Amino acid sequence: MARTAMITELTLEGFKSFGTPAQTLQLGALNFVVGANASGKTNLISALRFLRSSVLQDAEFAVDEFGGLAEVRNKIQRQSVQQKPLMIAFKMEVDAFEVRIEGQKRYRIRSYDYVVKLDLRSSSGRPEVESETLTASIQSEEGDELRYSLKRDRQNVIIKDPVGQRGHSKVKEQRFSVPDQETARLALGVGFFSFPCVVLRTIVDGWRFYNISPHLARLPCKETPDADLGLSGENLAVILHKLEQQNGKGALDSVVTGLRGAVPGFRNVKTARLPVEGKWAFQILEEKIRGAINPDSASDGTIRLLSLLVIANWRTEFSSLVAIEEPENGVHPHLSEHIMQILRAAAEDRQLIVTTHNPAFLDYLEPQEVILCDKQDGFTKLRRASDVAQIETFRKHFRLGELWEQGTLGGIP
Numbered sequence: 001m002a003r004t005a006m007i008t009e010l011t012l013e014g015f016k017s018f019g020t021p022a023q024t025l026q027l028g029a030l031n032f033v034v035g036a037n038a039s040g041k042t043n044l045i046s047a048l049r050f051l052r053s054s055v056l057q058d059a060e061f062a063v064d065e066f067g068g069l070a071e072v073r074n075k076i077q078r079q080s081v082q083q084k085p086l087m088i089a090f091k092m093e094v095d096a097f098e099v100r101i102e103g104q105k106r107y108r109i110r111s112y113d114y115v116v117k118l119d120l121r122s123s124s125g126r127p128e129v130e131s132e133t134l135t136a137s138i139q140s141e142e143g144d145e146l147r148y149s150l151k152r153d154r155q156n157v158i159i160k161d162p163v164g165q166r167g168h169s170k171v172k173e174q175r176f177s178v179p180d181q182e183t184a185r186l187a188l189g190v191g192f193f194s195f196p197c198v199v200l201r202t203i204v205d206g207w208r209f210y211n212i213s214p215h216l217a218r219l220p221c222k223e224t225p226d227a228d229l230g231l232s233g234e235n236l237a238v239i240l241h242k243l244e245q246q247n248g249k250g251a252l253d254s255v256v257t258g259l260r261g262a263v264p265g266f267r268n269v270k271t272a273r274l275p276v277e278g279k280w281a282f283q284i285l286e287e288k289i290r291g292a293i294n295p296d297s298a299s300d301g302t303i304r305l306l307s308l309l310v311i312a313n314w315r316t317e318f319s320s321l322v323a324i325e326e327p328e329n330g331v332h333p334h335l336s337e338h339i340m341q342i343l344r345a346a347a348e349d350r351q352l353i354v355t356t357h358n359p360a361f362l363d364y365l366e367p368q369e370v371i372l373c374d375k376q377d378g379f380t381k382l383r384r385a386s387d388v389a390q391i392e393t394f395r396k397h398f399r400l401g402e403l404w405e406q407g408t409l410g411g412i413p
Helices: 041-056 059-065 195-205 214-218 236-245 251-260 300-313 333-346 391-395 400-406
Strands: 005-013 023-026 030-035 086-094 098-101 105-119 128-140 145-152 156-160 173-177 208-210 266-273 280-286 321-325 351-356 370-376 379-384
Touching: 005 041, 005 321, 005 351, 023 379, 030 041, 041 059, 041 086, 041 105, 041 195, 041 208, 041 321, 041 351, 041 370, 041 379, 086 195, 098 195, 105 195, 128 195, 145 195, 208 300, 214 300, 236 251, 236 266, 236 280, 236 300, 251 266, 251 300, 300 321, 300 333, 333 351, 391 400
Parallel strands: 030 351, 030 370, 208 321, 321 351
Antiparallel strands: 005 023, 005 086, 086 105, 098 105, 105 128, 128 145, 145 156, 156 173, 266 280, 370 379
16 A cells, blocks of 8 residues: 655644744654653644644644643743744645546646644634645646645635636636634635645544553443544554454454564454443453453553554554654563564555654664654754764664664754
């Protein structure tokens, strides 16, 4: 399966620990974020989760979800008299989105460039969209390269959509007024504007974020048609059941094989519907033990590995980006290479952003796959390990994990 879309550049300003000037970061298919506690690793992932909520709901909903304006704004900048908007921007390459419109005419999105600025000090006391821009490169079935643009300020949204218009050099402008009650709603979230917005909104909807809690992952759960693995591992039993149903594709086999290579004595995993409330639960089978082991008797490390393997093998439609917080928690350090194999395989068809404190992971990564996170003057600063001077010379004598532990790279653990 090909990767549907990938963020190649991410820019953040004024969000939580990110200050001014804006931080711009180049991203690849596999990205590991390393740094000290409270340096801003989680905030990098939170910015994307905040944007997703803003797109699917609105900025006010996203702010409330994150605990209010005081928890979203940069804590140093919010004390300043000078107002600074919160800004999130990204550039994205798109591979597998083809749309048929105007009968049977085909168009393919090739790339996106998106910027949104939010006013978190508005007179209304609620977040408002200060500005928003979206450009998209579109290829027609005849091979023509078309350019779509959306520009939004506080009062208006202006769209130039070349699709369906003759004479692409003079694209007709469409103007929409922003209703007073919609000042917190992003134009990108309003799909009726045009198909590039619909496609990008669909991609953003497919972003997934995980910080596994073994306690929540163990719990039985009800099956629903749209059940998905929750942020903390909720619905794990239902997703395992769905993988059992789809095992002709080999997804469950991959989960079982991965656990056999990591957990001594592990034989298999199965699901069963409980007689009370009809919830689904999972059980673990081990060699030389009759019967099955309930999740409460399995170690936290086993539950985390099981969840990680499900994340790597469970495919939701248009799931182009997966963010995982500290997958090493509760897992033996000797399994670092095994976990890296799981995550690298998952990154073949989805973009991964992973936070970690485990230096052993770095030994299986290339410098361009490692993002160093430091706190300077109270603000988060990011750079890739490949940008460190003389990195290749250092690697002739030390492993990447050793260089990080020594403090040579920065992002000191």
